[in-house]
Amino acid sequence: MSRRNSWFWNRVAPWVLPGLLLILWQALGSAGLIPKRILPTPVEVVQAALTLAHQGVLWSYIATSAARAFSGFLIGAAAGFLLGTLNGVSRKAGRLLDTPIQMIRTIPHLALVPIVIVWFGIGEQAKLFLVALGTAIPMYMNTYFGIQSLDPGLLEMARVYRFNRAKMFWKVILPGALPSVLSGVRYSLGVMWVTLIVAETISANSGIGYMIMNAQEFMQMNIVVLGIVLYALLGKLSDVIARMLEVKLLAWHPIGLQAV
Amino acid sequence: MNEFHAGVSVHLQGVAKAYGDRTILSDLDLRIPKGQFVAIVGHSGTGKSTLLRLMAGLEEPSRGEIFIDDHPVRGLAPAARVMFQDARLLPWLSVFDNVAVVLAKPDKELVQQALQRVGLLEHAKKWPAQLSGGQRQRVALARALVVRPPLLLLDEPLGALDALTRLEMQDLIETLWLEERFTSVLVTHDVGEAVRLADRVICLENGRIELDLEVALPRPRERSSAFARMEAKILSTILGHGKEGDRSHYAGMHGEVASREA
Structure with a gap:
């Protein structure tokens, strides 16, 4: 395969079908075959984005939603990571805490929305709580699993070489669990956006969810679609960041080495 | 540190090890002087690796006592470093x-x-x-x-390597040992490797020492007739205790026991 050919298949080919779909969508809309109240055309969605950006509200909506998402994620991921580490390192803590956490895990956290509204009202805490709870569980599971599945041969080696507790944790346990922890991060980021979308759709007076619900009342379908596209873009962005973290932190990994 | 006595002496006194009612080692007495290179050979499951792990303090004997330089081993032996079959990097x-x-x-x-x-x-x-x-x-x-380290314990470190790399590694281990004279205990399936490296070869069968043979060949060791006689003697000791079915393992091999430690 020639170099130009492989460049096409690597860089261009994945975008061919989505591109064609967009053109078809625009063409059908312009021809009046899809009514505007059902689905606005891509150009109208872009126009809505430009108008809102010009008014300045678009950025504040995005900033509000992103801030909610990432503060909830930071709280939840930190809690999940710390609990997973504690249970992985201490057998007693694991015996005490793992079963209750597994019980909480079986409850879909979005089923708690009615209770959360009663507890926290419809303010910021409710959204933070839901995002934190949703992201903590996958972080916990992956951290705990990562530590439990460490190579016992390496742990024995570390004993023979008399690693102290700090060296054992920072040089053996943490880096050994890191691949699993990072897939926990990616999974949690996915949960983070889903949870935020649900929470913002139910109740909000700012953010992307508010923008969508507001536009729906006035049948501004182009803004509704814009909001959905924004969620998709933000989700993709956080996945890309997580991928970059993996590439950077797992440079030693045999799979990563092959790719270089 | 004294250049020529960098090693420690190891003394096993009536050491036994059992897991449940399965006896691995029974009443072992062994004295390894400072700086000696000892090879331990024998069938799989005769407790070679267990013996090494006891010396490292990774496991405790069921009975008896291990002394390193006359100090009883409690927990991990501070003098010992272990090389495993896999590098464990x-x-x-x-x-x-x-x-x-x-x-x-x-x-x-x-x-x-x-x-x-x-x-x-x-x-x-x-x-x-x-x-x-x-x-x-x-x-x-x-x-x-x-x-x-004054005591280097080698648990089949070359078992997973190809034949040529293994020879290079044997040279390297011998060179470093000759320079530093740490006490060395090598567990191996390869009788040729044992004769090539060790001052003393011990055959372990059914948890007992069946043969304790001094190898007084000049170093570096070449495959000579004296070398071959040593190999043959050790092999016949191992074979004398092998089950009938195991004999085929040794036929035509350079003193290498094919079966791997489980």
Whole structure:
């Protein structure tokens, strides 16, 4: 395969079908075959984005939603990571805490929305709580699993070489669990956006969810679609960041080495 | 540190080890003088590796006592370093850091010296995954020797390597041992390897010492008729205790026991 050919298949080919779909969508809309109240055309969605950006509200909506998402994620991921580490390192803590956490895990956290509204009202805490709870569980599971599945041969080696507790944790346990922890991060980021979308759709007076619900009342379908596209873009962005973290932190990994 | 007596003596006194009602080692008495290179050979499951793990303090004897330089071993033996069949390098640390990590205080020069001695200094910045199996074992050897341990325990460290790499590693281990004279205990399936490296070969069968043979051949050792006679003697001891079905393992091999320790 020639170099130009492989460049096409690597860089261009994945975008061919989505591109064609967009053109078809625009063409059908312009021809009046899809009514505007059902689905606005891509150009109208872009126009809505430009108008809102010009008014300045678009950025504040995005900033509000992103801030909610990432503060909830930071709280939840930190809690999940710390609990997973504690249970992985201490057998007693694991015996005490793992079963209750597994019980909480079986409850879909979005089923708690009615209770959360009663507890926290419809303010910021409710959204933070839901995002934190949703992201903590996958972080916990992956951290705990990562530590439990460490190579016992390496742990024995570390004993023979008399690693102290700090060296054992920072040089053996943490880096050994890191691949699993990072897939926990990616999974949690996915949960983070889903949870935020649900929470913002139910109740909000700012953010992307508010923008969508507001536009729906006035049948501004182009803004509704814009909001959905924004969620998709933000989700993709956080996945890309997580991928970059993996590439950077797992440079030693045999799979990563092959790719270089 | 005294150059020529860098090692420690090891004394096993009536040592026995059992897991449940399965006896692995029974009433073992063994004295290893300072600086001696001892090889332990025998069938799989005769307790060779268990014996090594007892000396390292990784496991406790069910009965008896182990003394290192007349001090009874309690918990991990401070004098001992172990080389395992797999290199057990930390995959997330560079070659350099894999050696450096075992030092209590960082010492760049010491690490470089150790890597120099195993001929891997130019690979110091690589990840373990970028090395061959033989190179990984050489890093493990550098890691074991960087602290200049008085007792080096080798648990079939060359068992997984190809024949040529194995010969190179045997040379390297012999050279380093001749330089430093640490006490060395090598568990191996390869009778040729035992005769090539050791001052003394011990055959372990059914948890007992069946043969304790001094190998007084000049070093470096070539395959001579005396070498072959030693090999034959050790093999016949092992074969004398093998089950009937096991004999085929040895036919036509260079004194290598094909079966692997479980």
